[in-house]
Amino acid sequence: MILRMSTLFLRTLREDPVDAEVPSHKLLVRAGYVRRAAPGIYSWLPLGYTVLRNVEAIVREEMNAIGAQEVHFPALLPREPYEATNRWEEYGDNLFRLKDRKGGDYLLGPTHEEMFTLLVKDLYSSYKDLPLALYQIQTKYRDEARPRAGILRGREFVMKDSYTFDVSDEAFMTSYLAHRAAYIKIFDRLGLDYVIVKATSGAMGGSASEEFLATAENGEDTYVRSPGGYAANVEAVTTPVPPPLPYDDEPAAHAEDTPDTPTIETLVAHLNERFPRADRPWHASDTLKNVLVILHHPDGTREPLAVGVPGDREVDEKRLQAQVEPAELEPFTEADFAAHPALVRGYIGPGVLGEKNASGIRYLVDPRVVEGTRWVTGANTPGQHVIDLVAGRDFTADGTIEAAEVRAGDPAPDGSGPLETARGIEMGHIFQLGRKYSEALGLQVLDENGKLVTVTMGSYGVGVSRAVAAIVENSHDDAGIVWPREVAPADVHIVATGKDDAVFEAASSLADELDAAGVRVLFDDRRGVSPGVKFKDSELIGVPTIVVVGRGLADGVVEVKDRATGEREEVAVGAAVDRLR
Ligand code: ATP
Ligand code: MG
Ligand code: MG
Ligand code: MG
Secondary structure (H helix, E strand, C coil): CCCEEECCCCCCCCCCCCCCHHHHHHHHHHHHCCEEEEEEEEEEEEHHHHHHHHHHHHHHHHHHCCCEEEECCCCCCHHHHHHHHHHHCEEEECCEEEEECCCCCEEEEECCHHHHHHHHHCCCCHHCCCCCEEEEEEEEECCCCCCCHHHHHHCCEEEEEEEEEEECCHHHHHHHHHHHHHHHHHHHHHHCEEEEEEEHHHHHHHEEEEEEEECCCCCEEHHHHEECCCEEEHHHHCCCCCCCCCCCCCCCCCCCHCCCCCCHHHHHHHHHHHEEEEEECCCCCCCCCCCCEEEEECCCCEEEEEEECCCCCCCCCCHHHHHHCCCHHCCCCCCHHHHCCCCCCCCCCCCCCCCCCCCCCCCEEEEEECCCCCEEEEEECCCCCCCEEECCCCCCCCCCCCCCCCCCCCCCCCCCCCCEEEEEEEEEEEEEEEHHHHHHHHHHCCCCCCEEEEEEEEEEEEHHHHHHHHHHHCCCCCCCCCCCCCCCCCCEEEEEEEEEHHHHHHHHHHHHHHCCCCCCCEECCCCCCCCCHHHHHHHHHCCCEEEECHHHHHEEEEEEEECCCCCCEEEHHHHHHHHHC
């Protein structure tokens, strides 16, 4: 294959797109891989589409290698199956819902558990049919609260999703481990620097759950790891209760010690009086425990919008008031974190008062969170403090509540040393669905004894389009993208420089010879474009090997440059094909 830049549908840009925050977004747009069509929705240009298909090919090969079979579902789906599993509601605003001309309800699939379950139910009825693994590479739709970072978090994106069907939990484990091994191969081949972390399965249910996170500063996931190899998404970790926060000079003084402590009812009344909320009055609930929330404007007025101390125990109102003094609302500093072991960082998302998050930690959350609002939360026990967060920026984009329950230095739950925190991009997620979907949709088979059993399922996703961006996050420099060879849009980028016809002819025959040898070539055959522009473009585009055909030709040599290391080498024209194949 030879892509000729003189005719290639490509315009590289010198300027970063204005809406781009992270390197992959900037570079993929500037280098002409993708173009924005609408927020979180992108068109793939020839180079980008080539890379996307290369990623797909790797995923497809590794799925086929474990015996998973490829199918393809529609993206436009009927409401009923999602109604049966409650996800029509549960998905909330993230679901794209639409109506057909007769008024029937449809959705654009955010993930396809229901459809796979029903298809297998349609066709299979015996334990002899199992195990079964099916997958598809499909466009998914999620109306993400804040599509950010280009194709890293799209509202339309490409996912490989697979589903396994087994007759028992033991059999399921084999399917799970086969997928896990396949994922390791996939992410190795994609050239990603990644970690495998324990994860919660969130809304999906089930117990075994692991995420493959590409390590990246810009990642939206926070995970913890220990020197001994423990690694978990912060959502999945529970830690020992830290000591009470020394709010005042007598850290040991607790509310219970104070004779005139108001009850939670007094506090709720206080909140409703001082911070009335017509839409959702403050109320006490047994899911509100030991968490203080102070919400205030980011504009410097520091006027609290809302203050709450939930709890099933009594609270010292004086202490509460001390907390809302303006001075107390200063964001914690690094020194605070160092001085107070109970201070931890984390997230709190827009949610509902008294909502319980996936990991069982309870928060008092104002449902009216708006972009730009800062939250300060504090707690005596179990020591949750979340500060200086901006809705939309820090909250998970799909609006779920996450909390950092651990802090650097905590011991790993398995005793493998102190934890440190780091950021990552979720590239893949494998988990046990158990019988949640098979039960809801009635997927049963007859076992050896002729008894009906409900099928055990697993669900496994890879962010195919996200991988394109994550690879760039992992692998770029100031000049541009540095593709690992297997996903690169070409193996070799030939740059012909100058005006000399002989140079262009020599470059062109080198391109032909490489092509004949099975090497994928991007050939900069543009006339009247300066060498400087061509070199810049070659670095921006990021093909792993750059071959400059120019002045050296008079001496019978071309220059071979390694995009990643910058190493250059002169190679005799006649030896070039052998050197590059
Ligand atoms: P995230 O935590 O990033 O929102 P998720 O946990 O909601 O992802 P899953 O439902 O586990 O995602 O989907 C499987 C995979 O699909 C993810 O591991 C990720 O790689 C990819 N993915 C999910 N949402 C998006 C998106 N909005 N844009 C691109 N890829 C996505
Ligand atoms: Mg999500
Ligand atoms: Mg996730
Ligand atoms: Mg996930």
